Amino acid sequence: MKIDNSLPLEYSTDQNQLNILGFWIFLGAEIMLFGTLFASYFTLVDRTGAGPAGAEIFEITPVLIETLLLLTSSFTIGLAVHAMRLANKKATMAFIGITLLLGLAFLGVEIYEFVHYVHIGAGLQTSAFTAILLTTLGTHGAHVTFGLFWGTFILLQIKKRGLTPETGNKSFIFSLYWHFLDVVWIFIFSFVYLKGMM
Amino acid sequence: MEFFERFAVPHPSPAIYASMVAIGLTVIAIIAGLTYFKKWGYLWREWLTTVDHKRIAIMYLISALLMLFRGGADAILMRAQLAVPDNKMLDAQHYNEIFTTHGVVMIMFMAMPFVFAFMNYLIPLQIGARDVAFPRLNAISFWLFFAGAMLFNISFVVGGSPDAGWTSYFPLAGNDFSTSVGTNYYMIALQISGLGTLMTGINMITTIFKMRAPGMTLMKMPMFTWSSLIANVIIVFAFPVLTVALAMGTMDRLFGTNFFTTSNGGMDMLWANLFWVWGHPEVYILILPAFGLYSEIIATFSGRNLYGYKSMVASMVLISLLSFLVWTHHFFTMGQGALTNSIFSITTMAIAVPTGVKIFNWLFTLWKGKIRFTVPMLYSLGFIPLFTVGGVTGVMLAMSAADYQYHNTMFLVAHFHNTIIPGVVFAMLAGFTYYWPKMFGFMLNEKIGKWTFWMLTVGFVLAFFPMYISGLDGQARRMYTYSEAAGFSMLNMLSFVGAAVMAFGFVLIVYNIYYSVRYSPRNIGANPWNARSLEWATHTPVPEYNFAITPNVASSEALRDVKNGHDLFPGKYEKIHMPNNSGLPFIMGVIFFVWGFSFVFAMWIPLIIATIGIFACMGYRSAEKDHGRYISVKEIEDTETKLRGA
Amino acid sequence: MKLKWALLAVFFTITTVLTGCEPLLVLDPKGPQAERQANDIMLSIGIMSFIVIAVLAILTYMLIKYRASKQSEDYEPPHIEGNPIVEAICVGIPVIIVIFLSIVSVKSNYIVEATPQGYEDQEPLVIYASSSNWKWHFSYPEEDIETVNYLYIPTDRPLEFKLYSYGPITSFWIPQLGGQKYAMADMVTTLHLAAEVPGEYMGRNANFSGEGFAENAFNVKAVPPAEFDEWVEEVKETASPLTEEKFNELLEPGHLGQSTYTGTHLEFSPAPEHNHGSSEQDEHSTDEHHESGHSEHDDEHSQH
Incomplete structure (x- = not known):
């Protein structure tokens, strides 16, 4: 395993470079995944059947809290990568930890939101609209959940093994993933919630 | 007892019971054989845990051949049922299940693994790499594909096969009209194997972009690698659409959602759209690598370079873009109006232009060549006119007003078989014969191969050309029977005869393998066909590390450069880094199978356990420290001497 | 090769005989819309046959002229890159055909999606x-x-x-x-x-x-x-x-x-x-x- 020290830690081996390119391509596929969900959402948004429309169920407060939490976490994961490049293990771990806590808080609010929807009669089976709404949000939420586990694993590995080309690579890729989820959320926020509330 | 009732086949017939017995006996025979010959260890060490792209390729190849016979058996049953009017051999339900599984098996579990077999085998060899970018992910891809394929195939004996057509249009595929678990199998099995396909796509793109040997610029890659690159880009963009569609379909069937139902706002047309947004690019995922294989073979046996390399690449890029802009042509008759139909009619016809360029390039590759009529070349030469017929009927179907008459008829069935069989199946058989010596170290018998080719070609023409006519005479597809008065008895009989001839052709392939294993001479050298691209520059059979020294590439025709004095392998041996074998991919495949099976039957507790198992595997992998191993210079020298001496 | 042609000939004779007896439903229109469609179909069959025959002709020529058995042992085929003029023709002809068929197709679309021509003034x-x-x-x-x-x-x-x-x-x-x-x-x-x-x-x-x-x-x-x-x-x-x-x-x-x-x-x-x-x-x-x-x-x- 040749290590090229002229490059940032996450790019420093051949395998690391492959991993990063591979992950970018994976994100391309994820864009298609969410793109398809959005396209389906716009197709079904008016097909509310006997159930409520978006404007009737959306509430701005939890959505704003979620947005705030996720945007902040995107910032902190950026700081984590910065710290990783400066080879500051403690700061890297701290920022990843904060990111995960913010993600957890986001997830908590989202679960509250889902329970609320079901409670007011906008469950998965209510209509095509509620189904695609909950599926789109749920897919994003599932990604965040997966990210929490993944991030925790990386955190443990950094703690145990320090900042090696491997752990550096993993935390960088994790940051790409987390930023991506943030971008998706911005689309959800704008085109699902804001458009739906207008 | 009630618990077990769900696993029973809803419409059992003697044929299904017989198959159950046959499957049971085969499994027992395999287990007994492995035990008797003490091959369990060999199987586990050399195959189930392998991450070597060449071995994975061979496993794909074997799976594809098995599935070819499964799908072929379905085909012959269908043609037999329709051979005479008012036939009572199969009832409607069985016929519906058979054409559904025929379509799914042939596309997803025969053609796809066949293509992946060649991608896996050839891409690293053609670009001078040691393996793919993510060898272990590659193994996971294979085992996911295999888990999906097995899951889909057991539907036949456990719970019932899907019966809503390979397109699985809702609401027909919904709970109201498709009551058995068959469509659950369809949704879940395709989801699992689709996941594997997506990972292959990512893997191959990364490999091609990052792992080419020094000197090999993109425009110096052999044509098959180019075609694979484009096909894999299509995979990455098309398969997520299928993922979403299947997830929605699964939720409709198992969680009572209303995506595609007829109530509470559900929209059946959304399924058709999503399915074909994936489905149309999918056929190009299959045909582009086939084009790549033909390009290699036609150039080799013309003794020339490929004519119009740049326009070949450009046309494939154009085809890949257009493939995402034509999906509506699969349902011109859905009532979207003249304007929409006109747009999609034009985009569809536009695909004929780059495809035409490719046909002409192959023809001009023959020009001033020195044409040898070997078996792979015969398939390629048969492909050109037959595929042209398939292509031009495609243009006819693209004329949307006329399509109102072709749609859903045997004309359409004739068209797509006319593109897929000479296009994809012939390419796979050509590639199979062409690369067989590279894979196994001996040639397949040419004489039997030529017989096979002629049987398949004649059988194909007999089987499918009459369908053009019966389609224009009003025979709708997917009808399990027709009356004598309809007047297409003769044509259908002809189709059956053709299908039977083809079946003999396929059996001959098996015989050819058997015959060649026994009688073919072994010492054939590294380049028995006198080809020119890089994969023929290494030994036959290929050593684990592919190339002892990383090649230094000057053009897409490496061996021609060698002839002209180019030093393809400069420098001396250095130790080579290789990935370790791993049992994890196989275990994940097994868990995914359990996961899928539990999902199909809505058994939530095993499903949750399997899900945890999958994540546990991923967690284990994440924490695992595995830096691979090195092959020492001594070992390389020994291997090289042995292979050179052979 | 001969076997192939013989079989193809037999096949086409059979189908001609089979279909000669009575016209195919789709090609036997009894109304204006079906007629328009049948005409489109016949037109496209004509053009497409021309393409298929052209490809077959070029292929046959190449195979006869350049097969190895007809050439000397030491003939070495030349290295030929693409030729812009040849390739322009290969693009040009299909483009012209596609444009022509597109025009026909679009026209027909609007015709079959409206009240049949000649009946516009009648109450449907x-x-x-x-x-x-x-x-x-x-x-x-x-x-x-x-x-x-x-x-x-x-x-x-x-x-x-x-x-x-x-x-x-x-x-x-x-x-x-x-x-x-x-x-x-x-x-x-x-x-x-x-x-x-x-x-x-x-x-x-x-x-x-x-x-x-x-x-x-x-x-x-x-x-x-x-x-x-x-x-x-x-x-x-x-x-x-x-x-x-x-x-x-x-x-x-x-x-x-x-x-x-x-x-x-x-x-x-x-x-x-x-x-x-x-x-x-x-x-x-x-x-x-x-x-x-x-x-x-x-x-x-x-x-x-």
Whole structure:
């Protein structure tokens, strides 16, 4: 395993470079995944059947809290990568930890939101609209959940093994993933919630 | 007892019971054989845990051949049922299940693994790499594909096969009209194997972009690698659409959602759209690598370079873009109006232009060549006119007003078989014969191969050309029977005869393998066909590390450069880094199978356990420290001497 | 090679003999729409045959001229890169063909999606054709009658079929009068046809819809207008009324013979029309909708 020290830690081996390119391509596929969900959402948004429309169920407060939490976490994961490049293990771990806590808080609010929807009669089976709404949000939420586990694993590995080309690579890729989820959320926020509330 | 009732086949017939017995006996025979010959260890060490792209390729190849016979058996049953009017051999339900599984098996579990077999085998060899970018992910891809394929195939004996057509249009595929678990199998099995396909796509793109040997610029890659690159880009963009569609379909069937139902706002047309947004690019995922294989073979046996390399690449890029802009042509008759139909009619016809360029390039590759009529070349030469017929009927179907008459008829069935069989199946058989010596170290018998080719070609023409006519005479597809008065008895009989001839052709392939294993001479050298691209520059059979020294590439025709004095392998041996074998991919495949099976039957507790198992595997992998191993210079020298001496 | 040609020749002789006896349904049009489609088909077959023959000719030439057995041992084929002029021709000819066919295709699209040419000034006969597993229900709102599994139509009058389904997607197809169109549960599609020759035609569902699909066909009888009016009168006198109960019975999955009723099911089970139906709903037919299915708008609107 040749290590090229002229490059940032996450790019420093051949395998690391492959991993990063591979992950970018994976994100391309994820864009298609969410793109398809959005396209389906716009197709079904008016097909509310006997159930409520978006404007009737959306509430701005939890959505704003979620947005705030996720945007902040995107910032902190950026700081984590910065710290990783400066080879500051403690700061890297701290920022990843904060990111995960913010993600957890986001997830908590989202679960509250889902329970609320079901409670007011906008469950998965209510209509095509509620189904695609909950599926789109749920897919994003599932990604965040997966990210929490993944991030925790990386955190443990950094703690145990320090900042090696491997752990550096993993935390960088994790940051790409987390930023991506943030971008998706911005689309959800704008085109699902804001458009739906207008 | 009630618990077990769900696993029973809803419409059992003697044929299904017989198959159950046959499957049971085969499994027992395999287990007994492995035990008797003490091959369990060999199987586990050399195959189930392998991450070597060449071995994975061979496993794909074997799976594809098995599935070819499964799908072929379905085909012959269908043609037999329709051979005479008012036939009572199969009832409607069985016929519906058979054409559904025929379509799914042939596309997803025969053609796809066949293509992946060649991608896996050839891409690293053609670009001078040691393996793919993510060898272990590659193994996971294979085992996911295999888990999906097995899951889909057991539907036949456990719970019932899907019966809503390979397109699985809702609401027909919904709970109201498709009551058995068959469509659950369809949704879940395709989801699992689709996941594997997506990972292959990512893997191959990364490999091609990052792992080419020094000197090999993109425009110096052999044509098959180019075609694979484009096909894999299509995979990455098309398969997520299928993922979403299947997830929605699964939720409709198992969680009572209303995506595609007829109530509470559900929209059946959304399924058709999503399915074909994936489905149309999918056929190009299959045909582009086939084009790549033909390009290699036609150039080799013309003794020339490929004519119009740049326009070949450009046309494939154009085809890949257009493939995402034509999906509506699969349902011109859905009532979207003249304007929409006109747009999609034009985009569809536009695909004929780059495809035409490719046909002409192959023809001009023959020009001033020195044409040898070997078996792979015969398939390629048969492909050109037959595929042209398939292509031009495609243009006819693209004329949307006329399509109102072709749609859903045997004309359409004739068209797509006319593109897929000479296009994809012939390419796979050509590639199979062409690369067989590279894979196994001996040639397949040419004489039997030529017989096979002629049987398949004649059988194909007999089987499918009459369908053009019966389609224009009003025979709708997917009808399990027709009356004598309809007047297409003769044509259908002809189709059956053709299908039977083809079946003999396929059996001959098996015989050819058997015959060649026994009688073919072994010492054939590294380049028995006198080809020119890089994969023929290494030994036959290929050593684990592919190339002892990383090649230094000057053009897409490496061996021609060698002839002209180019030093393809400069420098001396250095130790080579290789990935370790791993049992994890196989275990994940097994868990995914359990996961899928539990999902199909809505058994939530095993499903949750399997899900945890999958994540546990991923967690284990994440924490695992595995830096691979090195092959020492001594070992390389020994291997090289042995292979050179052979 | 010879074997191949001999077999192909045999094959084409067989098919010519087979098909020579009677014309293929699609190529034997009895109405303007089907005729337009048949003409398009014949035109494209002509052009496409030319392409296939050209490719075959070039291929045969290459194979005969450049096969290894005809060349000297030491002939070394030259290295030839692409030639821009040759490739421009290879692009140019297909482009011209595609442009020509596109023009034909677009024109035909607008023709088959509108009232048949030459019938624009006539009031079309509106027929609601709905499918259920595995039957067809034909409602004549104007005449206030309904038939099952058979269709009576006047010749020389434009026909406007309003298609929808009580179940899976089906496709309404009468090959000799014109191409098919889908019938779906959540919207109404419109198919414009006309018959010019009296006679009996085959009609069927062309889109796979489950177990009873093969038998999901209906009989079409085209008669002169006067005779059609007589038939309507006769039905009104002899047929029993279609009640909601009876209609629900008819909807049960299975096969039924032909039957006739007075009144239509549109009154109690209206078509899903307000759902963004086909974009070309003609103005004259919109009046019909309002009369025939008034109550539909209230309860079904909410489903959308």
